[in-house]
Amino acid sequence: MSAAALVLDRIDKVYNPEGARPVHAVRAMSLELAPGEIGALLGSSGCGKTSTLRMIAGFEAVTGGAIALTGRAIHAEPPARRNVAMAFEGYSLYPPLSVRDNIAFALKSRRLDPAEAARRIAEIAELLEIDDLLGRRPSSLSGGQQQRAGLARALVRDADLYLLDEPMGQLEPRLRAVLRGRLKHYIKTRGLTVILVTHDQTEANALADRIAVMEDGALQQFASPATLRDRPANRFVGAFIGEPPMNLLPAEARADGAGIGFVLPGGARLAYGPGEMASQVREAALACGAVIVGVRPHAIRLSGTGLPARVAANQWIGDQSHVAVSFADRAVVVVEHERVTARSGDAVGLSIDAGDLHVFDAGNGAAVSHGEVLA
Amino acid sequence: MSTIELSGVSKRFGASVALDGISLRVESGETVAIIGASGAGKTVLLRLVAGVEDPSGGMIAIGGADMADVAPERRGIGMAFQNFALFPHMTAFDNIASPLSARGASADEVRRGVESVARMLKIESVLDHRPRALSNGQKQRTALARALAASPSILLLDDPLRNVDAKLRFEMRLEFERLLADQGATTLYVTQDYREAMALGHRIAVMDGGRLAQVGTPEEIYFKPTGVEVARQFGDPTINLVPAHPASDDRGAFATVGGARLDLAPGADAVANGRECMVGIRPEALAFTEDAAGVFVVEAVTPLNEKVVTLVAGAEGTELLVSRPSHEPTRRPGERVSLHVAAREVLLFAREDGARLSGAGAGAGAGSTPP
């Protein structure tokens, strides 16, 4: 692997450090991004992702730790000297300039040949479908159009790093889906290094090579979308990634001869005979005792047999059925690709393969096992 | 007995026409989901029923009575607004209590009413908070509690889940089904999310440019859309639409899509009758076959949560999206593949106006019944 493009080394951010209530917004965040990689900072509002981005851009000073970009320390540099391009969540276009001049402004300092500048502006404008808006003023544009103009202004630059803060939040869903693909293609063909901040995991999944899941100022896991989905590092990531989210059930793991049983609230028992569950997983779960078992909605099967549950809601949305069943004193969500005909109130049987089970330690929330492998 | 009846309702703002001759009857206790792009007139329609705007033409009746001269406060409705519209200077309790106190309920009745609806929506713990101290999810539930508090016979919900995050939206969608059934109110539910419309509406009214493009059950809308615009609004990923010329030979009606033969329902060529057509195929209706000599090449594979979306390209730049459950084997970019789709799953549209083509006995694109 080549040298990292961006290195965050245990950066901290404390707001109001001497005040009565200091806010520890980012805690010892470390992360390395390879050149040409797209990383996403994903989390709900207040998780510290925007503070992290602002520290990289230079709008906030780091309280502790170091930031290096292409090998040089930048955390003490003013924003203008970091060679970082940023697209803002709020559209920060210069109101008196046309969209074209706004985008061209980003190229001014480079002393580009005018023909080359015009070519690059035309290219990015076409990509983002704002080519017919280039002559307009920002005030006459819709929110989504302004956002795309802001994105164009950031992407047209030559920078060592591109920071995109919720770059498509204002766009209509259909356009968003189209632009995601194009944007990724554009970034990848030019080998740009990008950090994307978003709270929308579909966006992060579609665009990012690796996703940093943040919560309460701390990095929970930094991994590829597939890893986050198949091997979440802890209970938080397990519950956070996936739409609809993973079902989590508190359970007591008990040996059952050579098998194992997970006793759920309300007395239901998820039992696996010898050979059904990998032995090392069985040992680890039993060693834990109090665990949380997680299962993705599409891994649960509904049938006439299995653990008894009752349908609370059954919603068919064309290519899937989303079913909520009352099970183990809570609402468990099931996604089926075939249409489920059961009606609310019907009794159904619910079964879960041991291979689809995620086990988390109930104490610290860390993952114990994913399917047949230990975490 | 509270039907809502709109006949020829229109609304103009100056020169622009927001609603154009809307006629719709909502039965007592029925939920009709109104869906459409922004600017299609959904919210205006709801405001007319609520009485906070007056129609420019046509008649609105609730429970059989003409509402022309009835003030909003006398229509017996509960309404939840997209931006919540909570009263910022009142606590959540007083917000929820407002419809009860307006009906002259005693302090004791108000308290019991508020507490019961707050319990149902799980916001008992925040009743003494002002709106600005509430999270988005709590605001949304408070707004809903206020709409439900007086058990109105008409419920108007204006995209109530729009401003909450995806997770809560999913959770609330599942909860809403029972909530609406328990209320038993006649409900108009405005949304931009086709999933909400299909999950919650007994019927769905699709709006487009101030008109009703189609009104029907979720099955009718999904399998028998009246046109391309309706078909496009339902399904994720959206329906594949490819230009085609239906013809027939000794094996039956067919069209050529991306260099491959696509079997159509018998008589499809007669229905098309030489017109320029488009075939519509839902991404989940397409399946990969084990035929090695495929004419399609895999371009991109996007794993979503519980399905994998594959973009394949055929001849003449034809691109198709294929959506399969994630437990099925996935393909690799560059791989050659063949596709299969059942003839009854193929929809046929006229190219010039996007209307779905179907004729008596022809059955072209006639929706399959769901499995």
Next chain:
Amino acid sequence: MDHQSTLERVVRGVLIALVLLFFMFPIVWILMMSFQTNEQILRIPPSLAFEPTLENYQALITGRLETQAGTLDIRFMSNLWNSLVLSVCSVALALVLGVPAAYAFARFRFRLGEDIAFTLLSFRFAPPLLVLLPLTLYFQELGLADTYIGLIWVYQLICLPLILWIVRGYFEDVSPDIEHAYRTAGHGWLTTFRRISIPLTAPGIAAAGLLAFIFAWNNFIFALVLASADKQPVTVGALAFVTASGIQYGQIAAAIVLSITPTLALALYAQRYLVEGLSLGAVKG
């Protein structure tokens, strides 16, 4: 931004001190003058050290001004009372008329609506002297000259446009959906106006009322022409201190201190509302 050098901090301190000095100096000077006799004020060179005296205030309150030329009757206290009556009544009337009008202009589109609103604003642009002469004639004819009612009426030219335009902006900032929500909850429009629209714009109404009060209090020209001695506000009354034997600086200073006290007190009290008024954006959540 956190990157701030010592130099920047020093320069900022000096600049703030200069601004404070510029704005506070006249007020402090007047306050000092009000405790000095005319002789002390006018001595050359001026000195900061003086023996404070309450003579000026005493003269104002008792209404007897001793000058070298003799004793002069002044009606300062009744002028102060006139100012209070005129300003309070004018603002109250302007609020009663202006707030509902502002609501109408903010919420409803009606024929000539914008034109009417603009015409009302244009009263603020017209030079008062232009309308005063004909107005004087009319008022004399109608018997309104030299009456409180007549003055309060004319003061609407000052207060009404101000309240109308400021409060209209605040009403426009309140989402109509909040009112719609209250209506559909089962309340009539008047209740909705009282319980929702007014409380939500209260900070704005308070701010506009305060501003109108200050403008009314400071008005000079209307009262100068339309009021006689017993209806005069302080602004006109202060002319009495320009006597044949010289200008009574000490009394003028004392009169100014007394006359700005009510507006100052009101402004300090209402500061809370003014700040709240500025952060009204939070309402939309």
